[in-house]
Amino acid sequence: MAGRLVLALPVLLLLLLVGHCRGGKIGVCYGRNADDLPAPDKVAQLIQQQSLKYVRIYDTNIDVIKAFANTGVELMVGVPNSDLLAFAQYQSNVDTWLKNSILPYYPATMITYITVGAEVTESPVNASALVVPAMRNVHTALKKAGLHKKITISSTHSLGILSRSFPPSAGAFNSSYAYFLKPMLEFLVENQAPFMVDLYPYYAYQNSPSNVSLNYALFSPQSQDVIDPNTGLVYTNMFDAQVDSIFFALMALNFKTLKIMVTESGWPNKGAAKETGATPDNAQTYNTNLIRHVVNDSGTPAKPGEEIDVYIFSLFNENRKPGIESERNWGLFFPDKSSIYSLDWTGRGNVDVMTGANITNANGTWCIASANASETDLQNALNWACGPGNVDCSAIQPSQPCYQPDTLASHASYAFNSYYQQNGANVVACDFGGAGVRTTKDPSKHPILVTDLQL
Secondary structure, eight states, X not given: OTTOOOOSSSSEEEOOOTTOOOOSOEEEXXXXXXXXXXXXXXXXXXXXXXXXXXXXXXXXXXXXXXXXXXXXXXXXXXXXXXXXXXXXXXXXXXXXXXXXXXXXXXXXXXXXXXXXXXSGGGSSSOOHHHHHHHHHHHHHHHHHTTOTTTSEEEEEEEGGGEXXXXXXXXXXXXXXXXXXXXXXXXXXXXXXXXXXXXXXXXXXXXHOXXXXXXXXXXXXXXXXXXXXXXXXXXXXXXXXXXXXXXXXXXXXXXXXXXXXXXXXXXXXXXXXXXXXXXXHHHHHHHHHHHHHHHHTTOBOSSSBXXXXXXXXXXXXXXXXXXXXXXXXXXXXXXXXXXXXXXXOTTSSSOEETTTTEXXXXXXXXXXXXXXXXXXXXXXXHHHHHHTTTOOOOGGGSTTSTTOOXXXXXXXXXXXXXXXXXXXXXXXXXGOGGGTEEEESSOTTTSOEEESSOOO
């Protein structure tokens, strides 16, 4: 039996997660400040077609909430800034809101987060003093309904809540917000809720192109590293630097255990003449790289390997938004639901930037390790794929999201399929000297039955 693995169980279910491993969650923001958008039920269908599981909306519109019933999509709903006064003043207002806007549709619609206020420090009318009282009243209402452990309450912020964000280790909250910030952070810790922040490397580049390169903002491998002089940490992209500036600001206030959630991030697909960075290609590049960064659990220099959940802004262009041209053009889809540019939501495949083609599972086929290949052949083929074959095999390294199951067959299957999809999904690209075999069943959804796996 030399060179063969005899399994102790008659049948072993080996789930080869080819291109589908656990990692941070990617959601999408569904803003509706437009007069040409499809009906909510059509939007819910689009979300499902894209296999997205997490959606943020900015209110509790009943038609939208109903549209996501029984879809399996987790919904983040919002209390607008205009409602904060009523929510902060009287518990009865919140109780009525919960009774009318949430309870009739839950749990058929999986509401998992409520954001109380959005970027209040950026609002023309300073409502920040109302946020924590409103959050407490929402918590009380949820507790009465027995949902305080199932629906999480937080509030979203812009990076403007910091007085300093560079270098990241010097990140500090604006002291003028201390009166509401400290009790809010205490509330988040007490209720195991994340600190929510909206991050836009685009604006860092657009506002200061001489200090922030486009490559650095776009996660480009060609970007020049930025070293934090205080910590020696090396930053290869602006997103990580922004996240860590929040982390260090929280740490300075002794709230280092708070999880950070990015509730908006994206890139505009169109802008005014002076907004030269706002193009479909740059938007595709940023969002593609951001998704990969998140699902690979890359973490940040200050917190390597840390899972972080991110919501991409935004599902559609919103033609009624005021301001400069880019404000209305952050969308991923046109009103007719066609893509403005292609995105691989799994973060595992490769998007051809020239054609926008998603080649994660071209032609509905995959390439996996052959059960008849010897251990030596598999190892040699794996080494070739991750070396001369130019496959990015970082995800199957120890502690990375595709490392498990830690078997040669699983790692080889990941590398084989990556190479196969990158090279047109043709028969030759899955040969590997006989170590690879094509399949029409997605290995992430159809476990492979192995009774006598030869390794």
